[in-house]
Amino acid sequence: MLRIAVPNKGSLSGPAGDMLHEAGYQQRRESKELRVVDPTNEVEFFYLRPRDIAIYVSSGKLDIGITGRDLLIDSGADAEEILPLGFARSTFRFAGRPGTADGIEDLGGRTVATSYEGIVAAHLADRGVDASVVHLDGAVETAIELGVAEVIADVVETGTSLRNAGLEVFGEPIMKSEAIVIRRSGAEPDETTEPKVQQFLRRLQGVLVARTYVMMDYDCRVEQLEKAVALTPGLESPTVSPLHNEGWVAVRAMVPSKEAQRIMDDLYEIGARAILTTAIHACRL
Ligand SMILES: Nc1ncnc2c1ncn2[C@@H]1O[C@H](COP(=O)(O)OP(=O)(O)OP(=O)(O)O)[C@@H](O)[C@H]1O
Numbered sequence: 001m002l003r004i005a006v007p008n009k010g011s012l013s014g015p016a017g018d019m020l021h022e023a024g025y026q027q028r029r030e031s032k033e034l035r036v037v038d039p040t041n042e043v044e045f046f047y048l049r050p051r052d053i054a055i056y057v058s059s060g061k062l063d064i065g066i067t068g069r070d071l072l073i074d075s076g077a078d079a080e081e082i083l084p085l086g087f088a089r090s091t092f093r094f095a096g097r098p099g100t101a102d103g104i105e106d107l108g109g110r111t112v113a114t115s116y117e118g119i120v121a122a123h124l125a126d127r128g129v130d131a132s133v134v135h136l137d138g139a140v141e142t143a144i145e146l147g148v149a150e151v152i153a154d155v156v157e158t159g160t161s162l163r164n165a166g167l168e169v170f171g172e173p174i175m176k177s178e179a180i181v182i183r184r185s186g187a188e189p190d191e192t193t194e195p196k197v198q199q200f201l202r203r204l205q206g207v208l209v210a211r212t213y214v215m216m217d218y219d220c221r222v223e224q225l226e227k228a229v230a231l232t233p234g235l236e237s238p239t240v241s242p243l244h245n246e247g248w249v250a251v252r253a254m255v256p257s258k259e260a261q262r263i264m265d266d267l268y269e270i271g272a273r274a275i276l277t278t279a280i281h282a283c284r285l
Pocket residue numbers: 009010011012050051067068069070071088089090138155156157177178179
């Protein structure tokens with residue numbers, strides 16, 4: 001059985017469970033379950049604290065795990081990213097009261113509060129800045145008002161938490177993060193688990209593609225086909241079928257969902273008709 005670590009709480013937990021469910025895996029029914037065995041797919045899921053997942057995976061006790069890129073780097077664990085998953089996107093940044101600092105070069109001799117001590121200490125050391133780092137478990141924004149630190153380094157998504165605390169980001173972003181699949185670094189591919197790992201990754205990739213692409217169908221005149229195909233090149237190449245009406249063809253291709261409306265407008269402009277899109281529920285590329 002493939003042994004997989006899944007976040008049990010926090011921002012990663014809900015979307016990770018949804019993605020695994022969409023990929024056809026059995027998931028826990030209530031949030032207190034620690035382990036789920038999915039015998040059909042020969043997979044066992046362990047629900048663990050997101051921060052601990054890289055440690056379990058690097059120890060080799062679990063084959064792969066889902067965590068945040070920032071958590072992986074912060075842990076310093078010997079594990080590597082093998083697939084980005086596109087959710088729990090955030091940026092890790094310095095912030096303080098307006099006017100506190102313009103960049104990292106102003107942080108010498110000051111105190112930075114953070115839940116990601118590993119990332120912050122390494123970033124400061126890389127740039128030769130000698131600042132103290134105070135570790136806090138969460139609600140780091142409040143550390144400034146309460147005088148524990150002058151500066152914080154934290155996860156920023158919408159910026160609402162910072163605004164509510166009267167803080168502003170400064171300097172370059174420290175890193176960009178999102179949910180990722182990880183495995184032990186430099187692990188020798190194992191004959192029995194490797195095919196299962198690859199199947200798991202293909203399933204998740206299928207979900208990512210189904211979420212970001214739609215299927216587009218339309219009819220167009222043969223003379224317009226080259227222009228139409230340039231607008232909808234598809235992943236390999238579009239399917240083109242003859243229509244009963246001579247001089248017309250039907251075209252079918254996958255297009256990025258974000259661009260679907262613009263592509264439909266452009267196709268209409270060059271004379272394509274009966275343009276429609278349908279959702280993709282699952283796929284293997
Ligand atoms: N508001 C957010 N938007 C997007 N991603 C976030 C957000 N807050 C945290 N993350 C991401 O979630 C991961 C941290 O998960 P973790 O469960 O440790 O903290 P959390 O989501 O803040 O939950 P909690 O603080 O309730 O324990 C990191 O990868 C981080 O980048």
